[in-house]
Amino acid sequence: MKILLKDLQVIDPSSKLNEKMDVLIEDGMITSLGITNSKELKDAKVIELDGKICAPGFYDMHVHFREPGREDEETVISGSNSAAAGGFTGVACMPNTSPDIDSAEVVNLIKERAKNHLVNVDVIGAATLKRSGEALSPIAEMVEAGIVAVTDDGAPIKTASILRSVLEYCQMYNIPVIEHCEEPSFTDGVMNESEISTQLGLPPKPTISEDLIVIRDIITVEYCGGRIHISHISSEKSVELVRQAKKRGLNITAEATPHHFTLTEDSLKTYDTNYKMNPPLRSQKDVEAVIVGLKDGTIDCIASDHAPHSIEEKEMEFIYAPDGVVGLETEVGLALTELYHKKHLTLEQIIEKFAINPRKILGLEIPSIEIGKKANLTIFDPNLVWTVDVSKFKSKSKNSPFDKRLLTGKSVAVINRGQMFYEGEFIKI
Amino acid sequence: MNIKAKIIDEDGLKRTITRLTHEIIERNKGTENIVLVGMRTRGEFLAQRIHEKIKEIDGSDVDLGVLDITLYRDDFRMRLKQPEVSTTDITFDVSEKDIVLIDDVLYTGRTARAALDALMDLGRPNTIQFCVLVDRGHRELPIRADFVGKNIPTSINEEIKVKLKESDGEDAVYLIDISKEA
């Protein structure tokens, strides 16, 4: 099938491309870029996309798809649909499923589920068995099955000595270790520690809980090598620590979530559990530091930490409610609204943080917009004003604090693996 | 306020109180076992005046208390405005006493009903007698007064307004027309 995308602004930071052109795709391949002649137009499906941006397909390296174990909250397929609707052609899913992704069998199961989908679903394996921090999981076997990183997400790798083993073991396969930074003796807390937690009477979790593990991890990488990726960085101090580590040339990378660059702890004042996250929403100065980190490159990429939870589990007493927010379908809109339109990042930078850097961190091939390449594209309208409506989410779960929020900028279509997601439907191309 | 008539003036009020006091003493064959209980707010002042009058007539200083019946009302659910409660101030034991309950106007009888319940919760009096300045009719409950200053047949569109120096700066009873008030 032939499909012509007309009048797109094509931006590909890898090749420094930024031009208005038409993109012709035949059987999933880019066959023409530039002005199209009438011959090419014949028997092609033409989609008018004037003013929209065409970029290499976006990638979210931190999602929880709940399969296996909690398919009522999300499955590989529903999560992938959510990713496509949100503007992503690839995701990496976290291993805190039930059972955990700590064996090649579970990795294969997820790969099998995802094999025909538009969205590439990569798998992150558990660093330790059952993510319990006691013994290494079969990392080599899982690498063979296709994992792209390891993590004990939900918690950091429990002890420094196990962390060192994981780091050293992973160096043989050149995969990064992803860390959820939270010093375990502070895990009683349910929100950021500050005068607000004091006034709300909620058990606090101080920023040092995050910072201490960031420091531990940096020092450990410095000592034994390897790569550590800090997930959902949220505190001012942690951003500064990563900045310094990068200056010293260490292999430390970091991601930030849309909620951590958009919301502050003030949102907790209504005790709405949709604002309960881990790491918790921090103070205004932390939010500002995260934005500065994104600007100066300290923070490499944006990831959603897409964490589906059932309504009955979220609609609970605050201290018992689970942490997390579904993020795939609001992520691009929030990044454009909060970072691009507020002039913190350029479109090129946004695209780097969504399409280029996460794949670099995970050692994946970076899609480029060139004739002869497979089309792996995200098309978005940076100026479309829309209102978030959780009931329209493709995700099975609706736990978003952004419901009813007005955003500027939205994904319009994604193309990958010979499929296109456009106007709410998957089309074979 | 749309005044139709002044029914009792200052002198008239004085005479009425004197007469009511005499009736109370006569009915009870003296003042020995009497206690006076005025209902907030104007009943309280009328009770004080009757108390003074008794002192004047036979020199005795009978017990005097104030009753707030807010907690006993039956119309909480119907009222748009929440009634303000104030305190009942009855420091003596009412058991075995002859209580003279005093109020300004007797109308539906619902306030009197509430007052009876409130008094019963304070003990077991020998009798409760009811004294009002004005009885305007339209009873909704089987209640009658033992001592009435003046019977004034009224229509539903009328209201009785008792004014006392202690609370209103003058002594008078007016008949008010409320029908034209939108």
Next chain:
Amino acid sequence: MPLSSRHLLGLQGVPREDIQLILDTATTFREVLERPIKKVPTLQGKTIVNLFYESSTRTRISFELAQKRLSADTINFSKSGSSTSKGETFKDTVKNIEAMKVDMIIVRHESAGVPQFLTRISNANIINAGDGRHEHPTQALLDMYSIRERLGKIEGLKVCIVGNIAHSRVALSNIHGLKSMGAEVSLCGPKTMIPKGIESTGVKVIHNIDEAIANNDVLNVLRIQLERKAGSTIPSLREYHNYFGITSERLEKFNRDIVILHPGPINRGVEISSEVADGPYQIILDQVTNGVAVRMAVLYLLGTKN
């Protein structure tokens, strides 16, 4: 003039007029409590549920008594811990109770924010009987009532709250209420028991109990319990008593009139010595009596508001 809200979730942001109204109304009920028949029919036909997810015998009894003295129908529902492990969610439990046509819910819960949550899932009037370490408004109201009863006023008084402020729901309610009524509030306790940023509520923090005794008209002494992890905030109860306990030696040293409150239950020999707990400065049992009157006032003002 009715209260400005149909719930009592906390004292933060409650206008002074409302607090004044509750305290004044409580005076009426205090008189009722002295009668031979301590009962009025005011809330006849109203159904009130005491939803206690955390054991608290005295607060529950006080509320229950207040309800009975107002002739309301009372149901007690006690459960501990998270409901999910037992299959039914908190929300379902509340919906079930509400289907039985209740007018008011009194709630005590280990999690802060549960009273607010209740207002979103129920139409009943909600009264917070203690949520997590957040607020316990009726306790603060009865404390203020008792202070006013003893000293004739609240405005201008210096009140110090002593103890584990970080884990106290009584402290925060007292801070908000007393500040709103014009008192000067300070806190005294070991630094490990003072939560971060509490100064933002407009209070002063000190760590010396003698200073607290010397400079205040009222001490509100909180109960000290051993933490789940013993030794994580204070080394021992003995050390706490030696450095922060209210003893007659300490009080005599300053030889001044001071009023001592305690929300109970008392830990004799820990936060307060037996001598002080039974001595002339304390008004601990008045607080208990006043608690019923204050709760009657709150029930009355919310229960009869249209």
